[in-house]
Amino acid sequence: MDIPAELGDFLRSRRSRLQPEDVGLVSYGRRRVPGLRREELAQLAGVSVAYYTRLEQGQSQNASDAVLDSIARALRLTPDEHTHLRNLARPAGAARRPAPRPEHARRGTRQLVAALDVPALVLDARFDVLAWNRLGHALLAGHLAADSPYRPADRPNTQRMLFLDPHTRELYPDWEGEARRAVSSLRLTAGERPDDRQLAELVGELTMNSPEFGPLWARHPVRKCAFGTKSFHHPLVGRLELDFEMARLPETGGQALMMFSARPGSPSEAALGLLAASAVPASAASGTARTGTAAHERH
Template identity: 40%
Template sequence: MRWFIVKEGSSPETLSLGEFLRARRERLTPEDVGLPFYGRRRTPGLRREEVAQMAHIGTSWYTSLEQGRVSNPSDQVLDSLAIALRLSSGERRHLYTLARPVERELVHASQEVTLGLERTVLALDPNPALVLGSSWDMLLWNKAAELVFRLPAFTKDRVLKPNWLRRFLTDSETRRNNPDWEAKAQVMIARFRADYAYFQQDSRFNELIEELLRTSEAFREHWPKHDVQITVDCHKRWTNPSIGEMEFEYVTLQQPDHPGIKIVIYTASPATGLRLKDLLEM
């Protein structure tokens, strides 16, 4: 059985896989996995040999995996590591994505918004809707999104696209209007980390990471933790000082032929929809 390939160098993908494994190992304690505890340790988390033993693989090979010197681990090995490291379903999916880098064509997939998608998003008013590129650059948004999220008026001629994550992390008014901003920032960074697994060769993505490491304290704190969260449909409620309390059902959609593009829709409750409709007609 072929379990892995050992490479002389390390690629960004294998390094990211190794960093993720290390972060997940260091967050666990012996008590978490049923191992005996013999007092405080010099370094946080489990030892590499403990993870290797629980995953039924060699310690030297697991060490090479963490150090980015191994690629293409088998599904059997990935499953064993997911169990040993107590990964959630989202983290397990992330592990597989890191271990199976996407084709280069996906990285360079078109970020153009089709006419049909444009008309669909604009027609969703008074429900806020926007289209995000692979690195969360905002490619399109409707009038309701402009109102709810204080966005500039959309124009196709805009050269520099606003970025959804940068705006949330660095805009002072956004922070003031969100009492639970810290928790939301942590979730958004974890979702951004999950998306990054698909686009590690994307220069725009990497430039944004470098920028946010310089400009955002929250990003500097949470990005190295390698926490991931898969975007799911959910209920959202918050209060906007100029609009009042708002309530939405949040969904994210992707087109099969444009995997680098996300359509984000906030479907308003009846009361919220009526209020937004009145404001948009003023």
């Protein structure tokens, strides 16, 4: 990923959404482009125009916390956007990552996921599915093989599925909202992992093959979507409104456990019960899961 270009694009996108009157400035003259000018933002942030220009052009990678905090305040960044700004402004501080190799969910994590009676899955930092239980599989990808997370060559990726899989597109009645949420999470992750080649390849693949992804990516949305509510229109049980939570798993390099639940007594809870009754037995994938990760567990 071209970090200097990403930083400049991000700062320009955030300048463009603020007008002088939004921040207490008087607007003079006709503006060729919307938003704050560089000199106006520099004034608000308390830095020189020349310094801010170098930063926006990716020519200064040693900005202090104080300067970045001032720019974040001037741009009225959210906490997630502020974090993203720091990641882009100081990419040298990102940890160098070893050569990529297939990831696996820990045995204990897989056992936990299998034991849960709500839809659950394990994602790596690139949004690859490393494991799911039978309800997670039935909810999100019943059209895929239950053991696909345990075969790296066929491993599902939730971003790829959302933008390129027609079955997944039909699963979300508000597909556009789900797509915005997904790109916001992917943007934040890309800023955290600027040297992740596989993540960059995923972004390139989606840009080339999805007409909707490119324009969304260009807007630089940034938001950590670790909890909330998702709506589904499931082909077997119909409408579902499910709350979700994502929890980072310690010492895994960014893996997360994602779980869905329905409000007690709601129609969605009844629909989940119907889905559980129709889901494939857990044993359909457990044998492959044990075989596919046995060598990994020995190390």
